[in-house]
Amino acid sequence: MGKVTPKSPLPxxxxxxxxxxxxxxxxxxxxxxxxxxxxxxxPLVDANLEASGVKNAVTAVLLNFRGxxxxxEIAVLMLATIGVLSLSVTQKGTWDPIAAQAxxxxxxxxxxxxxxxxxxxxxxxWAGEHAPGGAFQAGSVVGAAGVLLALSGYARPAWISRFAxxxxxxxxxxxxxxxxxxxxxxxxxxxxxxxxxxxxLMLLVETWLTVSIGAILVSLFIASASPAEELRMRSGGxx
Amino acid sequence: MSQxxxxxxxxxxLFVIGLYGLMTRPHLLHKVLALNISSAGVFFVLVGIARRxxxxxxxxxxxxxxxxxxVVTVSSTAFALALAKRIFTETGTAALDASDVDVEExxxx
Numbered sequence: 001m002g003k004v005t006p007k008s009p010l011p012x013x014x015x016x017x018x019x020x021x022x023x024x025x026x027x028x029x030x031x032x033x034x035x036x037x038x039x040x041x042x043p044l045v046d047a048n049l050e051a052s053g054v055k056n057a058v059t060a061v062l063l064n065f066r067g068x069x070x071x072x073e074i075a076v077l078m079l080a081t082i083g084v085l086s087l088s089v090t091q092k093g094t095w096d097p098i099a100a101q102a103x104x105x106x107x108x109x110x111x112x113x114x115x116x117x118x119x120x121x122x123x124x125x126w127a128g129e130h131a132p133g134g135a136f137q138a139g140s141v142v143g144a145a146g147v148l149l150a151l152s153g154y155a156r157p158a159w160i161s162r163f164a165x166x167x168x169x170x171x172x173x174x175x176x177x178x179x180x181x182x183x184x185x186x187x188x189x190x191x192x193x194x195x196x197x198x199x200x201l202m203l204l205v206e207t208w209l210t211v212s213i214g215a216i217l218v219s220l221f222i223a224s225a226s227p228a229e230e231l232r233m234r235s236g237g238x239x
Numbered sequence: 240m241s242q243x244x245x246x247x248x249x250x251x252x253l254f255v256i257g258l259y260g261l262m263t264r265p266h267l268l269h270k271v272l273a274l275n276i277s278s279a280g281v282f283f284v285l286v287g288i289a290r291r292x293x294x295x296x297x298x299x300x301x302x303x304x305x306x307x308x309x310v311v312t313v314s315s316t317a318f319a320l321a322l323a324k325r326i327f328t329e330t331g332t333a334a335l336d337a338s339d340v341d342v343e344e345x346x347x348x
Contacts, residue, residue, distance in 0.1 A: 008263040016262040024255035031247035031284055036291050042298040057299035058306070066303060073307050080314035084321040136306055213310075220317040 053198025055130040062134065063202045067191040071180060074173045074209060081169055081216045088223045103152065110152035117145035125210050129199070135172075135206040139213025146218030165215060172212025176205050246287025253280030266334040267323040271316060278312045 008016070045057050045065065052060035062070050121141040128134030156165075179201050180191045188194065193201050257277025261270050282305045289301040327333040 008265060013263050016259055019262070020255045020259045023258060024251055027251035027254060028248055031251055031288075032244060034247070034288060034291065036241065036243065040288075040291075040298045041300045042296070045299050057296075058302050061299050061303035062306065066300075069303070069307050073310050076311055077314045080318040083318050087321040087325045134306075136310055217313070220314070223321065 051195060051198075053193060053195070053202055054128075056128060056132065056134075058132065059128045059134050059202075063205065064191075064193060064198065067180070070209075071173075071176050071191070074176060074212065077213065077216050078170055078173050081219050084220055084223045107152040107154070110148050110154065114145045114149055117141050117148075121145075121210065121214070125206060128206065129203070135209035136213060138206075138210040140217065142210060142214025143217025143221070146214060147221045150218070150222055165219065168211055168215035169219060170212065172205075172209040175208040179205055242293075243287050243291045246290075247284045250280045250283030250285075250287060253277070253283060256280075267319075267326065268333060271319045271323065274319070275312065275316060278308060282308055 042057075045061060048065070049055070049057060049060055052064040054060050054063070118141075121138040124133040124141060125135060125138040126133075128137070183192055183194070183201075184190055186194065254277050257273045257275070257280060260273030260276065264270055264273060285301040285305045285308070289297040289299075291298075323333050
């Protein structure tokens, strides 16, 4: 690692600087050209908020008006996780404690905090209906709880099998796409919620999204954090 | 210059700083960090745009886009880190050597 060239050669840096200056100038022109009088799509969102089934505009945009974005977003998350899990050479990198010797204070704190974090996550999920919150925030808190547990030396509990972890990673996407297709079968368009069921369906999707996002974030962290020296090093490859 | 201009210009600057780092830093970890700085710039611009008209409620659409963007950044960062770690495992270095752009053939050795 000691031989790393810290910087590119000077001509490359000058060329990069020129490109960046050009891109920066164009970007600045573009952002300054946005008119300050037009209000974008906010009035449209406000006008249709009543029909969306939730009272929080951001949740309405995410799950209803632009539900397609969110569907693809969870697909991206899932694919990235599949990629990360396939790249970790040791297959044990799914939920093993990262710290070999757990700090007793930290592990006691984690025991106390983890249930609180699950509770907060449930609150965020429910609050997303009318206030800032929602599946992604709730899922992040679940993920953080898992990361905290892993860092304070708790191994994957026996009741969460590897299959269960993979099922949790994919369940959000599966439920989301099942709801989307169900709406088509029921005579609507893809992700067009029937007005009377909109809130129920969105809550259903968000609940499973929370589970998935939590599992995904924990898996991403743990697969990325497993110690590199465990992996088989190819020695003598000096170039 | 309005508040929005300040935010969007700062966002563009951040994006360009990240772009420069991505192009000139050979170390993969630096590249991943540069990508993250760039995406922070994009979020800055979007959040700035959402509050373009003073006194009104912020536009929820850019906010939703930022939320989506954060998630995509997290997953791409994790994937990039996993790739970098694998490259380190296989080759013993996590940097692309800036001086041997011409000899790509035996870069694996």
